[in-house]
Amino acid sequence: MNIVTPGELISEEQIKTNQGVFSRHGKFYSKFYGILNSRNDFTAVNALNGVYLPKREDVVICFVEDVKFSGVVADINSPYQAYMQTKDSRIRFEMHNVFAATVIDADSSQNILLDYPEKLTGGTVIRFPPLKIPRAIGRNASMVKMIKDLTGCKIIIGKNGRIWINGENQNLAKKAFEMISKQAHIPGLTERVRKSLEENNQN
Amino acid sequence: MILGKKNQEKKYVDKGKRLDGRKTDELRQIDIEVGVIDQADGSAFVQWGKNKVYAAVYGPKECLPRHTQNPLKAVLRYKYNMAPFSVSDRIRPGYSRRSVEISKVSRLALEKTLVLEDFPKTAIDVFVEIIQADAGSRAAGITAASVALADAGIPMTGLVSACAVGKAGGHIILDMTKEEEDAPDAIDLPVAYVPETGEFTLVQMDGELQRKDWDELIELAVKGCEMVGEKQRLALKKKYEGEVNE
Amino acid sequence: MSKTNLYWVIKKDSLLADLSHGKRSDKRKFDEYRKITVEKGVSDTAEGSAMVQMGKTKVIAGVKISVGTPYPDSPDKGTMMVNAELLPLSSPDFEPGFPSEDAVELSRVVDRGIRESHAIDLEKLCIREGELVYSVFVDIDIINYDGNLFDACELAGIAALEDTKLPKVKDEKIVEGEFTGKLPINHQPIECTFAKIGEHILLDPDLEEDNCKEAAFTIAITEKDVICAMQKRGSKPFTKDELTSMIDTAIKESKKLRSNL
Structure with missing residues (x-):
């Protein structure tokens, strides 16, 4: 596993790359403390840590921070506040309600608009590093599906670093996600999580 | 009179060795640990000689009060603070003009390489606490803060490395201890430097500097900061080293 | 209003549900402390110091000694201050x-535990009655917060005091590097803090429990089981039985804490 630090030289020649790399005088450097991934002719640096920046179509887990006449202001675990219109919605929102929603607009002035809410009652919300959320979901949602099957819990994963879990075995699911958070970068994770859940089920 | 004579007799460098046995271009022992404060977004602990320094980063986060927001980029805030028991004469907790100045120059030292434009209207807070000081605490603070900012996932064009160069007993030396800083002819020149670009982002000095000494001092400063930079990079890489082998 | 506050508000319901099943997140009993480590002598610049870890809460206490004038109402006693x-x-x-x-309350309650227990023999710190006495400053820095600062700070404070050497005084000034012996310590006060969430009372609250609590109670006890300070915090009340029960638990559990000194 190749860990790179900010300002570290990645390539002296032109490469196809992602947002984790910047160029200066024709050379390419890492912009983050992250992992270097080179595949075919694509070189990417993926940051190991970072804040959640909302993008359109992200599903996020929100907390109602303020209720206004025609909408709610929501805390979406981002430096930017989010707003959702509730005039036409049949759902009534109150302070501190938890709900899942989709980001429908995230413009350059950092005004975030949400819609398609689903109120979440009961269960528990856990925090999870936003950049590692893809690991929690897994390829084709394989990881989260496995956890749902082995714990019988309802689970909704928010791209904003929050996971809602509801069910009798929610603490088991919680532990599984804690494991993923700590070991996201180590290969063979899915099997380890499966083993751990199966062992716990036997107890 | 006798006291003055004693000071002048003190050999700050004797046969290439300083009072603590180091060479003139040698850094003190530096150990850096990354990710030591659970609730912080990024953190580091630096032991530099007898200096013990913690740095924690919170952000990007909402910038309050609102009127301090910058619509185009994140606002960096840096607070340098010394624990009351960090030096031999207890420091009263609270406001200190020295801490305010160090906070300001340190903030500017770090700002240059941060890509603050990626997070408009937000704030990034850096808190540096000196638990134990033995000269060079501001350099240790900046060094720790740069690592903590990287640990927090803040995008940057390079790490900022800091150190101090100076003069004691007629010799130009790197990384002074308090004893060396107290020499009668002492020069204290702390710097912060970006090894990747060769830019100085902090330069301060007190003492009496002759032009003829400048070239050697600044070259030594570059060398010192490059060595510090190596330590910072190694510490960041080491954080995940143990886990890969599991 | 900090964003984090909202997270704890929302966590409280699931925390209450777990507690109703008798479960704490780290599988502790409701009257059990987390793992505690005490390391003395962690500072080269303080006259006495200690680092305490309670779970992941980490605090460092440093003792600095200087000389000064006594308080007018106690001319034959040294002075002390905890911050x-x-x-x-x-x-x-x-x-x-x-x-x-909150910071002021923490300082004052930790100070009270040490002061009211007469942990430091202040009379032995008198150099010249009415004119010159030793002044003892205990400063405690919170490095990592994972709940229950009161108990961690008190333990660090008393451990640092036990580690403290008394400097020599010459011509009204402290002589650096020279000491006359250890700071005279007569008692070892320990503080035990309980958090109330719903109907449940928990000893040594961790971060989540501390942030979700509705009330808290701190009791300072000496090695002779003498209670020397108490402080109730938070908006919800306690019943008489709850207070009595907490006092009894504190008397028992403080001994375990004290054994780390």
Whole structure:
């Protein structure tokens, strides 16, 4: 596993790359403390840590921070506040309600608009590093599906670093996600999580 | 009179060795640990000689009060603070003009390489606490803060490395201890430097500097900061080293 | 209003549900302390120091001694002051600047535990009655916050005092590097803090429990089981039985804490 630090030289020649790399005088450097991934002719640096920046179509887990006449202001675990219109919605929102929603607009002035809410009652919300959320979901949602099957819990994963879990075995699911958070970068994770859940089920 | 004579007799460098046995271009022992404060977004602990320094980063986060927001980029805030028991004469907790100045120059030292434009209207807070000081605490603070900012996932064009160069007993030396800083002819020149670009982002000095000494001092400063930079990079890489082998 | 506050508000329901099933997140009993380590002599610049870890809460206490004039109403006693800093370093909820009411309360309750127990033999710190006495400053820095600062700070404070050497005084001034012996310590006060969430009372609250609590109670006890300070915090009340039960638990559990000194 190749860990790179900010300002570290990645390539002296032109490469196809992602947002984790910047160029200066024709050379390419890492912009983050992250992992270097080179595949075919694509070189990417993926940051190991970072804040959640909302993008359109992200599903996020929100907390109602303020209720206004025609909408709610929501805390979406981002430096930017989010707003959702509730005039036409049949759902009534109150302070501190938890709900899942989709980001429908995230413009350059950092005004975030949400819609398609689903109120979440009961269960528990856990925090999870936003950049590692893809690991929690897994390829084709394989990881989260496995956890749902082995714990019988309802689970909704928010791209904003929050996971809602509801069910009798929610603490088991919680532990599984804690494991993923700590070991996201180590290969063979899915099997380890499966083993751990199966062992716990036997107890 | 006798006291003055004693000071002048003190050999700050004797046969290439300083009072603590180091060479003139040698850094003190530096150990850096990354990710030591659970609730912080990024953190580091630096032991530099007898200096013990913690740095924690919170952000990007909402910038309050609102009127301090910058619509185009994140606002960096840096607070340098010394624990009351960090030096031999207890420091009263609270406001200190020295801490305010160090906070300001340190903030500017770090700002240059941060890509603050990626997070408009937000704030990034850096808190540096000196638990134990033995000269060079501001350099240790900046060094720790740069690592903590990287640990927090803040995008940057390079790490900022800091150190101090100076003069004691007629010799130009790197990384002074308090004893060396107290020499009668002492020069204290702390710097912060970006090894990747060769830019100085902090330069301060007190003492009496002759032009003829400048070239050697600044070259030594570059060398010192490059060595510090190596330590910072190694510490960041080491954080995940143990886990890969599991 | 800090964003984190909202997270704890929302966590409270699931925490209450777990507690109703008798479960704490780290599988502890409701009257059990987390793992505790005490390391003395961690500072080269303080006359005495200690670092305490309670779970993941980490605090460092440093004792500095100087000389000064005694208080007018106790001319034959040294002076002492305890100060605890909620460093913004350790939590997104601690703001830099002027000490908050929580920070002041923490300092004063930790101070009270040490002062009211007469832990330091202040009379032995008198150099010249009415004119010159030793002044003892205990400063405690919070490095990592994972709940229960009161107990961690008290333990660090008393451990640092036990580690303290008394400097020599010559011509009204402290002589650096020379000592006359150890700081005279007569008692070892320990503080035990309980958090109330719903109907449940928990000893040594961790971060989540501390942030979700509705009330808290701190009891300072000496090695002779003498209670020397108490402080109730938070908006919800306690019943008489609850208070009695907490006192009994504190008397028992403080011994375990004290054994770390």
